[in-house]
Amino acid sequence: MDNSLLISLSQQIAAYRSMDVIANNIANVSTPGFKRESAKFEEYVSKVRPAEGQSGAQAVSFVKDAGTTRDISQGNIQNTGAPLDMALNGKGFFTVATPQGERYTRDGHFSLDQDGRIVTSDGYAVQGEGGAITVTPTDGEIHVAADGTISSVVNGTLNQLGKLRLTDFADPRGLTKEGGNLYAAGQPGIPATATLVQGSLESSNVQPVLEISKMIEVMRAYEATATLSKSQADLNRDAIARLGAMPN
Amino acid sequence: MRALSIASTGMLAQQTNVEVIANNLANMNTTGFKQQRAEFQDLLYQNIQTPGAQTSDTGAVAPNGIQIGAGVKTAAIYRVTTQGDLKNTANPYDVAVQGPGYFRIQMADGTDAYSRAGNFSLDPQGQLVTQQGLVVQPGIAIPQNTISVSINAQGQVNATVAGNATPQTVGQLELTRFPNEAGLNAQGDNLFLETPASGSPQAGVPGTPGYGTIQQGFLETSNVNSVDEITALITAQRAYEMNSKVISAADQMLQNTARLGS
Numbered sequence: 049m050d051n052s053l054l055i056s057l058s059q060q061i062a063a064y065r066s067m068d069v070i071a072n073n074i075a076n077v078s079t080p081g082f083k084r085e086s087a088k089f090e091e092y093v094s095k096v097r098p099a100e101g102q103s104g105a106q107a108v109s110f111v112k113d114a115g116t117t118r119d120i121s122q123g124n125i126q127n128t129g130a131p132l133d134m135a136l137n138g139k140g141f142f143t144v145a146t147p148q149g150e151r152y153t154r155d156g157h158f159s160l161d162q163d164g165r166i167v168t169s170d171g172y173a174v175q176g177e178g179g180a181i182t183v184t185p186t187d188g189e190i191h192v193a194a195d196g197t198i199s200s201v202v203n204g205t206l207n208q209l210g211k212l213r214l215t216d217f218a219d220p221r222g223l224t225k226e227g228g229n230l231y232a233a234g235q236p237g238i239p240a241t242a243t244l245v246q247g248s249l250e251s252s253n254v255q256p257v258l259e260i261s262k263m264i265e266v267m268r269a270y271e272a273t274a275t276l277s278k279s280q281a282d283l284n285r286d287a288i289a290r291l292g293a294m295p296n
Numbered sequence: 297m298r299a300l301s302i303a304s305t306g307m308l309a310q311q312t313n314v315e316v317i318a319n320n321l322a323n324m325n326t327t328g329f330k331q332q333r334a335e336f337q338d339l340l341y342q343n344i345q346t347p348g349a350q351t352s353d354t355g356a357v358a359p360n361g362i363q364i365g366a367g368v369k370t371a372a373i374y375r376v377t378t379q380g381d382l383k384n385t386a387n388p389y390d391v392a393v394q395g396p397g398y399f400r401i402q403m404a405d406g407t408d409a410y411s412r413a414g415n416f417s418l419d420p421q422g423q424l425v426t427q428q429g430l431v432v433q434p435g436i437a438i439p440q441n442t443i444s445v446s447i448n449a450q451g452q453v454n455a456t457v458a459g460n461a462t463p464q465t466v467g468q469l470e471l472t473r474f475p476n477e478a479g480l481n482a483q484g485d486n487l488f489l490e491t492p493a494s495g496s497p498q499a500g501v502p503g504t505p506g507y508g509t510i511q512q513g514f515l516e517t518s519n520v521n522s523v524d525e526i527t528a529l530i531t532a533q534r535a536y537e538m539n540s541k542v543i544s545a546a547d548q549m550l551q552n553t554a555r556l557g558s
Binding site: 116 | 534
């Protein structure tokens with residue numbers, strides 16, 4: 049009987065979920081390499097008993113989660129001046145070795161660990177063509193070429209230290225986010241076409257104006273549905289009160 | 297409603313960001329200060345439907361999963377260790393390091409600390425000390441009746457004593473490098489301590505490969521760029537505001553829910 053209430057409820061659950069996704073985008077507005085997501089919904093059609101005066105089964109549509117899609121467009125390249133900050137321009141990911149296996153990231157803020165290896169903020173070694181890349185204290189200024197070759201200047205000559213291994217995927221939207229700016233892949237990697245910019249970071253591709261207007265839209269849709277539920281509930285209450293009123 | 301807690305992580309992160317920027321701006325005129333930057337990471341994700349999950353018996357898979365994030369966290373506050381500009385002071389005991397390397401300073405408890413600030417003075421015994429009176433290592437004593445002191449690019453300290461035309465070498469400044477200088481632990485007073493993350497100190501002579509050179513009569517200014525910092529401050533403030541908007545929107549939705557039953 050209460051299909052309208054249940055349909056409203058499905059929409060309200062969807063609005064909550066949209067709101068969570070928008071909140072996460074806005075919270076990560078200054079996370080380097082972050083890619084914005086949006087919640088997608090689909091119709092779930094259900095057959096119901098015909099109402100009075102109608103014949104045959106009637107269809108009603110509920111709202112159902114279809115997925116969150118990731119916008120993998122390029123973020124702005126922001127200059128930081130730190131020599132081990134690297135921004136990826138184009139398709140591809142840095143390859144990082146974690147205890148759980150290889151992970152991939154677009155966040156190019158790297159530093160050196162106590163052994164001089166190039167690591168992420170969490171201390172995971174960034175992978176070069178031949179494993180981790182080590183910088184010794186006697187190495188001079190670090191140069192990162194656009195193709196990922198890392199070299200240092202020693203006595204005026206360029207000394208090659210290694211080449212970063214960039215990985216791309218046939219379906220980069222299919223990667224799973226793991227937090228900590230890392231992605232896990234369930235598909236084989238392919239060589240990446242991205243170029244590197246040294247001394248910069250790729251900023252998050254969240255567009256604040258877009259997110260705020262989306263948020264207002266979700267909020268208003270929620271309010272409208274809440275009003276609908278309320279009038280439906282009022283209707284039910286009135287009906288019960290009138291029908292159940294004791295005749296004098 | 298997750299949106300409330302997600303937005304609060306965003307507000308906390310931006311608050312940290314503003315604090316770091318405020319500290320950079322406050323230290324704009326601190327000798328040898330290195331700009332700091334807050335770095336953020338996304339928090340854990342809740343997998344409601346993993347990407348690639350099967351949607352039918354025939355093997356059709358969902359191209360997109362449903363992953364709801366939990367917000368943002370501060371991953372690190374790191375130091376941008378680029379060279380600061382050199383400022384001429386004409387004070388003979390002001391020395392700046394041009395290139396990599398730290399001065400080694402002995403703390404009151406006998407342990408070593410490291411500093412980029414070369415605004416040194418002499419103590420009553422004629423020893424080269426920092427502004428806190430801590431001795432610069434290895435200890436260099438300037439003779440009593442010295443007329444002039446010169447420090448060359450390689451850190452050799454020469455003093456011309458009254459009655460003797462030829463300067464005599466009274467000491468040699470040394471520089472210390474670390475595998476990861478961003479991993480040093482800042483102590484305040486321009487001093488840094490060695491940590492497991494920084495790696496062990498490696499002393500060397502200024503001007504040798506991998507070590508900077510010494511400039512007498514100069515100080516290294518902070519590498520804070522005020523325009524950059526103000527821009528970052530505006531961005532951080534706006535991001536904070538947006539997160540607070542999310543909180544009020546989520547709150548309004550919850551209020552609507554609460555009104556349903558009335």
